[in-house]
Amino acid sequence: YVWNRHAEKLGEDGEWRVRFTDMDNAPYGREVHWSSGFAWYLRGLGEIFSNYTGDSLRNSIYRMSIWANPILLVFALALFASLSAGRFGPLCGSVLAIGMISTASFYEGFLPAYPDHHGITAFALLGLVFGIAWAGAGWVQRPEGKSFLVPRSLDQARHGMIFSGLGAAAALWISGFSAAVIAFGIGLGAILGVALFSKKADSEGCEYHPELWKLWALVTAYGSLFFYLLEYFPNHMGMRLEVNHPLYALAWLGGGWIVYEMTKWLLARQSSPAPFPWKKLIFPVLSVIALPAVIILGGDKFYTLLQPIFLGIVGNTAEALPLLTRMKMGAITWQIAFGYFPLFVLISILLMCFKKSDAASKGVLILLCTSIFVVTVLQFRQTRWGMLNGPTYIALAGVLIPFLWSILPKLRLYKWIGAVVLVGTFYLFSMNTIRGMAASFFHQYINGKNIQVGSGQMLALLHRDIAKRLIASAQGKPIVLLSSPNSSCLLSTFGGFKTIGTLYWENADGLNAAAHLLNAQSEKEALNLIKKHGVTHIAFMSWENFIDPYFQIIHPSPESGVSLNNSFGQNTFFNKKIPSWCRPVPYAQNFMTKALKQDVLLLEVILNQSPAEARFHLARYLRHFQDNPVAAEMMLKEVIEIDPQAHPVRVELIDLYITQKRFKEAHKQITLAFEAIPFLDAKKAFANQVAERLEHEGAGDEASQIRRTLIK
Numbered sequence: 162y163v164w165n166r167h168a169e170k171l172g173e174d175g176e177w178r179v180r181f182t183d184m185d186n187a188p189y190g191r192e193v194h195w196s197s198g199f200a201w202y203l204r205g206l207g208e209i210f211s212n213y214t215g216d217s218l219r220n221s222i223y224r225m226s227i228w229a230n231p232i233l234l235v236f237a238l239a240l241f242a243s244l245s246a247g248r249f250g251p252l253c254g255s256v257l258a259i260g261m262i263s264t265a266s267f268y269e270g271f272l273p274a275y276p277d278h279h280g281i282t283a284f285a286l287l288g289l290v291f292g293i294a295w296a297g298a299g300w301v302q303r304p305e306g307k308s309f310l311v312p313r314s315l316d317q318a319r320h321g322m323i324f325s326g327l328g329a330a331a332a333l334w335i336s337g338f339s340a341a342v343i344a345f346g347i348g349l350g351a352i353l354g355v356a357l358f359s360k361k362a363d364s365e366g367c368e369y370h371p372e373l374w375k376l377w378a379l380v381t382a383y384g385s386l387f388f389y390l391l392e393y394f395p396n397h398m399g400m401r402l403e404v405n406h407p408l409y410a411l412a413w414l415g416g417g418w419i420v421y422e423m424t425k426w427l428l429a430r431q432s433s434p435a436p437f438p439w440k441k442l443i444f445p446v447l448s449v450i451a452l453p454a455v456i457i458l459g460g461d462k463f464y465t466l467l468q469p470i471f472l473g474i475v476g477n478t479a480e481a482l483p484l485l486t487r488m489k490m491g492a493i494t495w496q497i498a499f500g501y502f503p504l505f506v507l508i509s510i511l512l513m514c515f516k517k518s519d520a521a522s523k524g525v526l527i528l529l530c531t532s533i534f535v536v537t538v539l540q541f542r543q544t545r546w547g548m549l550n551g552p553t554y555i556a557l558a559g560v561l562i563p564f565l566w567s568i569l570p571k572l573r574l575y576k577w578i579g580a581v582v583l584v585g586t587f588y589l590f591s592m593n594t595i596r597g598m599a600a601s602f603f604h605q606y607i608n609g610k611n612i613q614v615g616s617g618q619m620l621a622l623l624h625r626d627i628a629k630r631l632i633a634s635a636q637g638k639p640i641v642l643l644s645s646p647n648s649s650c651l652l653s654t655f656g657g658f659k660t661i662g663t664l665y666w667e668n669a670d671g672l673n674a675a676a677h678l679l680n681a682q683s684e685k686e687a688l689n690l691i692k693k694h695g696v697t698h699i700a701f702m703s704w705e706n707f708i709d710p711y712f713q714i715i716h717p718s719p720e721s722g723v724s725l726n727n728s729f730g731q732n733t734f735f736n737k738k739i740p741s742w743c744r745p746v747p748y749a750q751n752f753m754t755k756a757l758k759q760d761v762l763l764l765e766v767i768l769n770q771s772p773a774e775a776r777f778h779l780a781r782y783l784r785h786f787q788d789n790p791v792a793a794e795m796m797l798k799e800v801i802e803i804d805p806q807a808h809p810v811r812v813e814l815i816d817l818y819i820t821q822k823r824f825k826e827a828h829k830q831i832t833l834a835f836e837a838i839p840f841l842d843a844k845k846a847f848a849n850q851v852a853e854r855l856e857h858e859g860a861g862d863e864a865s866q867i868r869r870t871l872i873k
Contacts, residue, residue, distance in 0.1 A: 241257045265497070298524050322373050330388060334388035371422075419446065529557040537550065640658035681729040744774075745782035
């Protein structure tokens with residue numbers, strides 16, 4: 162929901178591009194370098210809803226953000242189904258449509274109430290990959306040719322390359338490195354395809370056109386440059402290489418030219434020996450290596466993710482862990498990671514070995530499979546790269562299944578068998594989605610009561626409830642929150658307040674500040690940092706509290722006397738050693754904390770409260786919300802010993818005794834409290850109140866005694 166906040170802030174100070182946010186790294190804020198397109202889209206939906214309903218812009222953006230990505234999915238379905246049906250036939254359009262709504266790594270980005278850029282990234286990457294298949298990966302057959310996958314005219318191939326280039330440019334704008342990974346797989350697959358199949362493809366009447374790769378590279382590079390200028394020109398241009406930049410366009414241009422020169426050379430070698438084009442590859446190679454070279458030479462000045470805080474975080478976030486590690490942890494399975502899609506890769510490999518398959522089609526299949534292979538290698542290194550496999554698998558299935566149908570014998574029996582296999586395949590791939598996602602959403606939609614929610618949904622609801630409690634405790638004052646990275650993101654979005662550390666790469670300073678604050682080695686050090694950042698509230702939760710990972714990152718080799726056990730976060734949350742400048746915010750255990758097995762501790766920073774006040778509020782918290790009346794009684798007695806006139810403290814102790822039916826001890830404290838009250842009316846009101854409390858607990862004789870002795 163951070164995108165909602167970005168959309169809401171658009172136009173402030175005349176800036177309509179997402180370049181700054183005050184949501185984290187308080188009180189300074191931070192830069193933002195994500196593409197503004199998705200924020201513009203959310204703002205547009207919010208403006209439309211607000212105009213028609215009269216609701217506030219903030220509420221309108223949040224309401225429409227529920228349906229923002231499903232709307233995009235409908236558009237993507239219509240676009241790809243119609244274009245693919247026109248190029249490869251209705252079966253291809255159907256396969257793509259079914260794949261888009263049944264492939265978890267694709268449709269998850271389009272789920273309702275998930276306004277994030279992952280869906281539109283998958284949309285653009287599918288366009289990038291499918292456009293190459295549309296173009297036949299560079300092969301063109303004669304108009305009377307019978308190859309299913311290969312275009313029958315050069316114009317048709319050009320259209321595919323242009324479509325792919327536009328998708329690539331959009332992908333670079335949204336997620337530059339994701340597009341670069343797919344592009345590497347495409348380039349490698351194109352060169353392999355020509356090396357393995359071009360000679361036979363030529364004999365079958367298919368001509369390879371290396372110049373198509375130059376068109377592809379130019380369209381992408383110009384598109385990338387256009388989006389860069391749209392995003393940054395003229396006031397924000399700089400060397401931020403984590404996102405789209407002219408160096409990405411230059412690298413893409415160089416990569417396209419490398420594919421052009423290499424495939425051209427491989428074709429030339431078929432007829433006669435040809436010298437390797439060393440000189441022609443110099444500029445393209447330099448263009449490609451310019452981007453990584455500048456990143457390496459510039460270090461974290463140009464590429465923030467090289468900062469130690471992010472290098473440490475990589476090993477402490479689930480999506481950055483190796484796939485096999487996640488599997489050993491039981492967090493993911495082979496089925497979740499890959500589904501049944503590797504079957505399509507296996508079938509493609511078998512078709513490449515099948516002599517009757519035309520060679521140019523094999524070239525298309527090996528290109529698509531190579532892209533999948535590159536992404537899968539990265540997925541084994543870091544699980545998060547598996548999100549890119551959705552578009553590549555869908556593109557492969559979209560052309561492979563119609564291709565298999567086209568090579569079936571014309572006999573009706575084979576068509577019936579093919580139809581049964583096709584229906585079975587659709588069932589196999591879609592049932593997990595229907596059971597695991599669609600069915601649960603449908604039941605939630607139709608059931609007005611007793612709605613069952615998943616753990617992820619409940620976690621979001623818990624954060625929303627905590628944010629509501631924090632707002633109530635602030636009594637209208639602005640909140641600056643210290644919490645774990647993920648909780649900071651959720652709580653600030655639901656509550657609309659500022660935080661310190663979220664995991665956005667632009668927030669290196671905020672993450673460092675949060676790490677040092679939660680692992681301050683003394684209360685004094687923690688207090689100084691809290692004052693520096695203006696923290697008003699602290700929220701601890703068992704879920705991904707990040708105290709230990711933060712410590713490991715900032716203290717890889719701790720000095721003598723520096724330890725996790727001494728850290729502010731560890732002592733406060735786990736040991737419940739709450740500093741005198743913090744006051745617990747009452748938050749009772751509820752069905753959400755119990756179901757999720759979460760311990761929650763909310764604190765308000767009260768800089769001017771006395772130690773006695775701090776211990777009184779802590780005692781009340783221990784009694785009412787931690788079910789620890791013994792510790793609460795000890796603290797209350799300590800405060801009374803320091804200040805015998807502390808009437809609220811004595812009243813709390815009286816209530817504790819009455820609750821535990823320790824009426825003699827309660828009577829003693831009642832008498833002392835009564836004597837300390839200066840005004841007669843107040844004395845009588847207090848005595849009546851205590852008497853009623855005793856009667857409620859079944860102590861009628863004690864209540865009568867109070868009335869006889871004190872009120873009289």
